[in-house]
Amino acid sequence: MAEARYTVVGGGLAGLMAVIKLAEAGKHVDLLSIVPVKRSHSVCAQGGINGAVNTKGEGDSPDIHVKDTLRGGDFLAEQVSVKGMCYAAPGIIYLLDRMGVTFNRTPEGLLDFRRFGGTLYNRTAFAGATTGQQLLYALDEQVRRYEADGLVTKYEYWEWLGMVKDGAGRCVGSVAVDLRTMEIRSFPAEAVMLATGGPGIVFGRSTNSVINTGTAAGRAFIEGAAYANAEFIQVHPTSIPGADKLRLMSESVRGEGGRVWVPRKKGESRPPRDIPDADRYYFLEEKYPKYGNLVPRDVATREIFEVCRNQGLGVGGKDGVYLDVTHIPAKVLDAKIKGVMEIYEKFVGEDPRHTPMIIFPGMHYSMGGLYVTFQPGKDDVPEVNHPKNQATTVPGLYAAGEVDHAYHGANRLGANSLLSCIYSGMIGGPAMIAYAKGQEKKAPAEVFESARKYWVDRFEQIRKLSGSENPYQMGAELGDWMTENVTVVRYNDKLKKTLVKLAEMKDRWSRVNVLDVSNNSNRTLSYVNQLWNMLELGQLITQCALLRDESRGSHFKPDASLPEPKTRDPREDAEWMKLWQVRNDKWAKTTVARWAPNGPEVSYEAVATPVLAPEPRWYA
């Protein structure tokens, strides 16, 4: 190929932002996406994007945003990148505004901001309750402009299969399959970025889109990229249970005043609106008077679990609590969160403006992902245009967005994901250019051909699988096991059983029936390949959960938790502080996993804390 090309895989917010940065620098980009980029999963984000613009006279600042984020993540987040992100946030929101995002406005015509979980400030810019959709469209439009200018070539309905590496182990390109013609070809590149999102479908039903199998991350892991903090899986407190997926009910519902409650009396039979306030148990507000319904997600999720599973107070004796907005005027709801009101109405058939919604936690987000690095610069923020930023452990392979591990530690704050996606793409694109500058140009042609041939052979092997196992059944079985044993509450015996199960399923994989041998849009062929990578990720997540013998953020083990402190502010309980310190010294570390044939090899790396020293996390 005559001119230098870059490959970005994934057309969500992170990928598109990286593409824009590359194209803006005049670089040619091949953008590979498994769906048309406008249909990427970022479209599902609802509530908003955080940035301490401080338009409400509250004294908010990027420093407080940094602190909320690091505390929210229980001090596992990569601090340099978090600081860079929070400081860049107001500028990112302005940029999006300039791109035409239809953010809600104040009467003066300024950007409006609302509250979200894990903070006490109105810091979240929003476009109704479809902020992700609006942001994705804005970036999609800018990329379309570059596409019209000839700098970006989109390969939609192309699935990334794996890296092409040269003799020195550098990533010099990719192999991908056209999901329509089933053609397999290589894409040489100066550098490759994976912006392929999270692994929600490993958990079967989740709030994620069906493409979020994590397959690319799983494959990159197998091919040598380290994976970090795999055990940290966010279960969103409020989703609508469904047979095909768990539909998200945005945190913005609570940000706009929604209240979570259950009837005080077990077996309550009155309809919710007939239950007087005195008979309602607003358990989050009672237990966390300061943050109320806007405690961080891991906390809210555990409390809902506790109330339903341990206290038996779930609505109708089942899994489910009320999320109530009926006290808010319908007009206000429609102006601010219409998108999610309609989702509830359409899929449940009841109008949440008049009847309290029934919701339950659902798997939502992976804080962990491909291990990436940053170059600390002045003021402990990433040095721009440095090749180390967003770099995986494989030279030439970058990762950004949910697929990277860096920004959210043990628990992500709501409305920080849209931000981290855009920020990571924004510094990742220039990092790829900086990396390419320092590399010798040519990789030998054979490496591309042999990588392509590997995948042609692999797909031919899969096409011959004619056993008795249905791959989609196996996917559902994987999801059931992961959801039951590796989400909100984790026990070592169950995690061990899950590992045995996963090993058994890997064995069964070779007895799959491919169901379809055609050569046109053969989705099952691709799915069977993905299923293997999903099993690898399932093992990785479970193994890391088993090894981390403590509770931190979203990772909760009743058998390895600290006792409740005796004072509301735990820092006043000297005995408890000693226990906390011991725990922190041992476990405030990044989990780093490397692929090995017999299961992941896991080690722990101290988290550098140039920005903020760890402290106990409490929200009462």
Add this chain to the structure above:
Amino acid sequence: MSTPNEGAAGKKHINLKIWRQESPDHEGRFEEFKLPYVKGANVISCLMEIQKNPVTADGKKTTPVVWDSNCLEEVCGSCPMNINGRVRMACSSLVDKLEDPITLEPLSKFPLVRDLAVDRQRMFLALKQVKAWIRIDGTYNLGPGPKQPQGNHAQMYTLSCCMTCGCCLEACPQVQPDNNFIGAAAISQVRLFNMHPTGAFTADERLAGLMQDGGIQDCGKAQNCVEVCPKEIPLTTSISAMNREVTMKVVRDLFFEDVAGKGVGGPG
């Protein structure tokens, strides 16, 4: 719809009649499937069940159905199909509200890919034709964007919820597989970007896009688009608004082109 199976008391099964066609070059046919009834099921969840056991109602093994879907909450725009003869999003088509048997057919205005999957590339090309973007100077931090009144925002937000699903094109008698009418979605996007304070600077470029071959002049005002839009976007209002702007541009171009060319005056 005549009598939907609302509530579906005593219902034991869901019957589906699904269009199967391996490629545009193959003959197509219907296949019938019978699934156990599940409360709250939608068309996609039924297709997922069939994947897990791809066997027809008369016990014949078949291949899993090929279709497009992604978010399953009607925001990504992937899954429109002709369901019982009407175009709609499959994910939000609840079985309880559909007459049984449920017939699934691919969109007819787009090239078939396989079974229920079609190629909607023409919609993205249309967005390119009308330059559906804001021309920003760059992605550096250049400070806040323009102030905008709340009323404007409400209107623009409604327009920006368009997910390029293609329902409006499918329902439009003017859109045909072998013509290039851009359809209501792209026209409505011009309205959105021309309403934006910065977008207005380049409004004429977008109007020029609407005046090209396959542009707004091909609209036959059948008004089917607005009927089928899953996001209830006021598409016909957008079309008439853009018709007015295009007419005004034609007049402007006619009377002021020479004057403007000589650089002696503004738009008058």
